[in-house]
Amino acid sequence: MSAPAIELKGISKSFGAVHANRDIDLTVEKGTIHGIIGENGAGKSTLMSILYGFYQADKGTIAVDGARVTIKDSDAAISLGIGMVHQHFMLVEPFTVLENVMLGAEGGALLNRGRAEARKELERLEKEYELNVDPDAIVGDLPVGIQQRVEILKALYRGAEILILDEPTGVLTPDEADHLFRILGQLRAQGKTVLLITHKLREIMAITDDVSVMRQGQMVASRHTAETSVEELAELMVGRRVLLRVEKGEANPGKVKLEVSGLNVVDELGVARVKEASLQVRAGEIVGIAGVSGNGQSELLEAIAGIGPITTGSVELFDIAGEPTPWRPRHGLGHVPEDRHKMGLVTKFLAKENAVLGYQREDEFGSGVMMDKGAVLETCKRHMEAFDVRPPDPNLKAANFSGGNQQKIVLAREIENDPDVLIVGQPTRGVDVGAIEAIHRRLIELRDAGKAILLVSVELDEIRALSDRIIVMFAGEIMGEVGPEATEREIGLLMSGVRDGAAA
Amino acid sequence: MLELLQVSNLDSTIRLATPLLLACLAGLYSERSGVFDIGLEGKILIAAFAGAAVGVTMGNAWIALGAAILTSVAFALIHGVACITFRGNQIVSGVAINFLALGLAAVIGNAMFQMGGRSPQLPNEARLQGGDRALFSWMEDLGPVGEAVHNLFFDQSIFVYLAFAAVPFTWWVLFRTRFGMRLRAVGENPAAVDTAGISVTGLRYRAVICAGILCGLSGATLSMALNSGYINNMSAGRGFIALAALIFAKWRPVQAMMACLLFAFLEASESRLQGKEVLGFEIPVQLVQALPYILVVVLLAGFIGQARAPKAGGVPYVKER
Numbered sequence: 001m002s003a004p005a006i007e008l009k010g011i012s013k014s015f016g017a018v019h020a021n022r023d024i025d026l027t028v029e030k031g032t033i034h035g036i037i038g039e040n041g042a043g044k045s046t047l048m049s050i051l052y053g054f055y056q057a058d059k060g061t062i063a064v065d066g067a068r069v070t071i072k073d074s075d076a077a078i079s080l081g082i083g084m085v086h087q088h089f090m091l092v093e094p095f096t097v098l099e100n101v102m103l104g105a106e107g108g109a110l111l112n113r114g115r116a117e118a119r120k121e122l123e124r125l126e127k128e129y130e131l132n133v134d135p136d137a138i139v140g141d142l143p144v145g146i147q148q149r150v151e152i153l154k155a156l157y158r159g160a161e162i163l164i165l166d167e168p169t170g171v172l173t174p175d176e177a178d179h180l181f182r183i184l185g186q187l188r189a190q191g192k193t194v195l196l197i198t199h200k201l202r203e204i205m206a207i208t209d210d211v212s213v214m215r216q217g218q219m220v221a222s223r224h225t226a227e228t229s230v231e232e233l234a235e236l237m238v239g240r241r242v243l244l245r246v247e248k249g250e251a252n253p254g255k256v257k258l259e260v261s262g263l264n265v266v267d268e269l270g271v272a273r274v275k276e277a278s279l280q281v282r283a284g285e286i287v288g289i290a291g292v293s294g295n296g297q298s299e300l301l302e303a304i305a306g307i308g309p310i311t312t313g314s315v316e317l318f319d320i321a322g323e324p325t326p327w328r329p330r331h332g333l334g335h336v337p338e339d340r341h342k343m344g345l346v347t348k349f350l351a352k353e354n355a356v357l358g359y360q361r362e363d364e365f366g367s368g369v370m371m372d373k374g375a376v377l378e379t380c381k382r383h384m385e386a387f388d389v390r391p392p393d394p395n396l397k398a399a400n401f402s403g404g405n406q407q408k409i410v411l412a413r414e415i416e417n418d419p420d421v422l423i424v425g426q427p428t429r430g431v432d433v434g435a436i437e438a439i440h441r442r443l444i445e446l447r448d449a450g451k452a453i454l455l456v457s458v459e460l461d462e463i464r465a466l467s468d469r470i471i472v473m474f475a476g477e478i479m480g481e482v483g484p485e486a487t488e489r490e491i492g493l494l495m496s497g498v499r500d501g502a503a504a
Numbered sequence: 505m506l507e508l509l510q511v512s513n514l515d516s517t518i519r520l521a522t523p524l525l526l527a528c529l530a531g532l533y534s535e536r537s538g539v540f541d542i543g544l545e546g547k548i549l550i551a552a553f554a555g556a557a558v559g560v561t562m563g564n565a566w567i568a569l570g571a572a573i574l575t576s577v578a579f580a581l582i583h584g585v586a587c588i589t590f591r592g593n594q595i596v597s598g599v600a601i602n603f604l605a606l607g608l609a610a611v612i613g614n615a616m617f618q619m620g621g622r623s624p625q626l627p628n629e630a631r632l633q634g635g636d637r638a639l640f641s642w643m644e645d646l647g648p649v650g651e652a653v654h655n656l657f658f659d660q661s662i663f664v665y666l667a668f669a670a671v672p673f674t675w676w677v678l679f680r681t682r683f684g685m686r687l688r689a690v691g692e693n694p695a696a697v698d699t700a701g702i703s704v705t706g707l708r709y710r711a712v713i714c715a716g717i718l719c720g721l722s723g724a725t726l727s728m729a730l731n732s733g734y735i736n737n738m739s740a741g742r743g744f745i746a747l748a749a750l751i752f753a754k755w756r757p758v759q760a761m762m763a764c765l766l767f768a769f770l771e772a773s774e775s776r777l778q779g780k781e782v783l784g785f786e787i788p789v790q791l792v793q794a795l796p797y798i799l800v801v802v803l804l805a806g807f808i809g810q811a812r813a814p815k816a817g818g819v820p821y822v823k824e825r
Contacts, residue, residue: 052699054823075701090696092689093815103689104700106682114682154700 003066005030005162005193006051011060013046018391020046022217024060028162028210033184033194035204035225038214039237039432041390041402044197045087047214048164051195052084053077064162078104083155087166089147093140097150098122100139101157118157125156129186145176152183163187164195169203170430181207199237199404199432201230213237238434246437248444251468254283256318257452258304258421263313265299265476273299275476277313281421281452286443288467289456291495296476297456298338301425304454305335307343317421334419336410338426338456344410345398352380352394355413383412388438403430411439415446422446423454428462440466460491508773511652518656518664521761521768523548523725525667527746528753528760529674530718534580536678536755537711538691538816542598543583544719545743546605551576551723553609556623556734557616559630559727568630568728573720579605580716581709588708591820606737613734623727623734632662632728661729666721674757687711691814694821704821722746748800755814767796 006028013021020043028034038044049055051062053071062069064080071077077084091100098115101122107114122135131149133142139150148168155163165184169177184194184207196208204211205225212222213236221236258281265274274296281287291297302308304315317333319325325332337343345354356365356376365379366372380394387408389401398406411427427443428436443466447453457463463470464484472479472494479494507513527544534541554575559568579601586597610621617623643654678684686707690697694704722742727734745767753759770792777792 054699073701074699078701084699086699088695090693090699092692092696094692095689099685100696103685103696104702106685109682111680111682111685 002030003063004028005065006195007063007066008047008051009061009063011047011050011057011062013050013055013057019217021050021057024214024219026212026219026222028193028195030065030193031188031191032209033188033196033207035208035211036195036197036214037199037201037204037211037233037237039199039404039434041405042214042237043217044214045166048084048166048195048197051077052082052164078158078160081159081161082164083158083160083162084164085148085151085155085166085168087168087170089144089151091139091147091150094138096136096138097133097142097153098135100150101135101154103154105158121157122153125153128190129156129183131183143176145172145179148172148176148180149183160192162193162195164197166197167199168196169198169200177203201233201433204233205230215239234433237432238437246440246444246465248466249448251285251447253285253468254450256280257283258454259316259318260300260304261314261316263300263303263315264311265296265303265309266311267299273476274303277473277476277478279471279478281454283420283452284447284450285468286447286453286455286466288463288470289454289473290460290463290470290491291458291473293458295473295495297473298425299476300473301338301423301454301456304423305333305337307335307337319420332420334414334417334422336414336422336424336427338429340403340406340410345406347397347399347406349398350394351384351389351396351398351401351409352376354398354409355380355383355394357413359413359417379416383409383416386416387412387442388435404432404435407431408435408439411442415442419451421452421454423456425456426458427455428457428459436462460488464488464491507776508769511655513769513772513776515655516772517765517769518660519730520771521764522661522664522667523722523730523742524746524749524768525761525764526663526670526718526722526725527743528749528764529667529670529757530715530722531747531750532674532755532757532760533687533711533718534715535750535817536691536814537687537708538694538814538819538821539583539587539708539712540594540598540818541583541712541715542595542747543579543601543605543743544715544746545739545741546598546602547576547579547716547719548723548726548743549602549609549737549739550579550605551720552727552738553605553613553623553723553734555724556626556727557613559626560617560624560733563627563630565630565632565728568626569632569721569724572724572728573717576720576723577713577716580712580719584709584712587820588705588712591822594818594820602743609734610736613736621734621736626728626732630728631732632724633732661725663721663725663729667725668761670718671757671761678757683710688814691816694816695823698821698823708821719743745796748796748804751813752800752803754812766799770795770799 004027008024008026011021011024024047036044046055050057053073053076062071069080092103098118102114102118107117119135126133131153133146133149133153139147168180172180187194198204208225210222211225211228211233213220213233215237261278263274263277264272266272277300289297299308303310317325341347346357356379360371365375377394384392384394389405389408398409407430414422427439431439443453455463455466467484470482470484470486470491472491474495474497479497479499482490527548531541531544551572555568555572558571559565562568583597583601586592587594613621613623640654640658643650643658678688686697686702690704690707697707698704726738731738749760749763749767752763774792777787778789780787
């Protein structure tokens, strides 16, 4: 048996007081796809960054192909045959695919000769791995799925034998993800080693040969994928048993709290995004809006939240007595936006500042022009505890939290403010299993406390698990409404615009 | 109006375009690498001063030119250390460079020459003013056309030839060499360059040094070719006009040359338009002087489409977690 492609022993890395990696051992066999799974902030990305020379380990040794090495920068990693596909692509957008691939491996001071050689090699790689990328396309014009293939091409072009992919499917549609897995299969067939970092259990089960589980900076287990189960992995990740299904009782819908009637949204290009949408959300129920991303859910959500334009139609909120209340967002209406970076957070602000953002004028956070910093801090601490935000440091910039923990900060802010009506967009996008469970439970609790919740999500499983009624949108229109017991097929038909599907 | 197209006005245009073009290309190297350079003006000024001061004291044009370039490069490196190594704010650093240059030139100039900041006239051997008349003088005998060609193309200072040769050269460097490709890449996405195993810092320093050399030539043009000696604040906003031309040209070399020629044409026409009447109205001098600026605002506001700056411009590179 040949030496393992990668062997890590006793790797430790700290950032200040935070132990990102603690005494990690990892063996990756040649020619396999090895999954590394763990919650957000478990230290997966740090470990891979050490392997790619972005950071130096404080302690521990690295062996590649059986030989001990030190990887002091990316250049060293590349020459050892390690390539990385970063979560945020490292591409120069105005450049062509060819230029991006050549960057750093131009083959001489002048570009002409290298360009011809690169083109030949690129065409060979493309054919071999079914990458389907036009070398002369401008990268910025390509969809993300193809940009990711350019990243893979870059690594292969540099002669990568070991390919690290950091959360590769986070930005992909299911189709693109399937194509990626086919490519990874090809790579394995050619004898390459693939390290796949993810927090999605489905992917691990679908494609990997071996899997290692990380939790809070430590490597807690390694398994052959064939000999483990989703349940076991989930438990290892979170450190306790996880309910993959949401347990909830019957809903007790009360009075109507939110009513949307005849809502139309036409964007600046004159395209109708939402057509004649009418819906009601009652106290004590969760209404889910299902649909393939881009079918008007976002525009509907924004219109209801008061941050997007309404062309015609109305959105009304009702108070406890059932009387219409004046339209006052932040007073009784909580909104978790779909895109936390663009709308949910100011990433350059501290966590505690983000924790009160939008509510900063409330009396509890100070009077007059001065803010009560103590109250802000206390609020943030409370939120962090309630939602298990890691690290629980109110004085850390929002940008320095992992995606899932950022999401928890936003959710905590909107939920803990005790809204009457909560509208939630993609509550668990980029969030790990343990946190998903907690977020789902919190939403159910809120429902049982008599709040009205409108949920938009592209995860059909999530919609089905949480909603008491499911509204399906297609091309800006509400296609129909089904109960939570509807099958995936029924909903799927509605999502693709077939109206009779619900009756069939 | 036709007199604006006279040979003498076109000749002025070419000569006035030279320092602008050199400065504009300087900005192009720097900004393509992601380092905004508000300090072009300061570097031009200090180079003009250094060229004049060394020219007066040493009496040798080439030593003076070398001094101008070295001084400008030194100032460029100050900008580099502040913005690249210490990741300071590029605009603030650029403004500081401008003040530093203005102040230092005045103080040192006064200490050296006691002429209120001016330098004495450069001796003839320290000037780089004209072409070699002897070599091409036969053209002047070929009638008015020959004379015009001679005056426009064969009787210019060395800076004119350098500046206009730098245009295709810069294009070639940017789009046909490895250095140029990396330079463009680092201005767009330094993280991509870093992960490809190339030093972001090294690339940006080289770009900033290129800017220093070109600003040095631009300053030397002012004090050693267009004038002979240093006058207080003689750069007179050319660094800023060059920046406007750079945006106007969307950071591309050939278009930069066009923009600089246009601005230089307006500047050259200034004196000829003074006191002229159009439709019975006398054109105010102030309007003529303001024309380049008005033009920039109007053109940028709608006529050239979106000018997209290098994406990483102005942002110091910090490795992300």
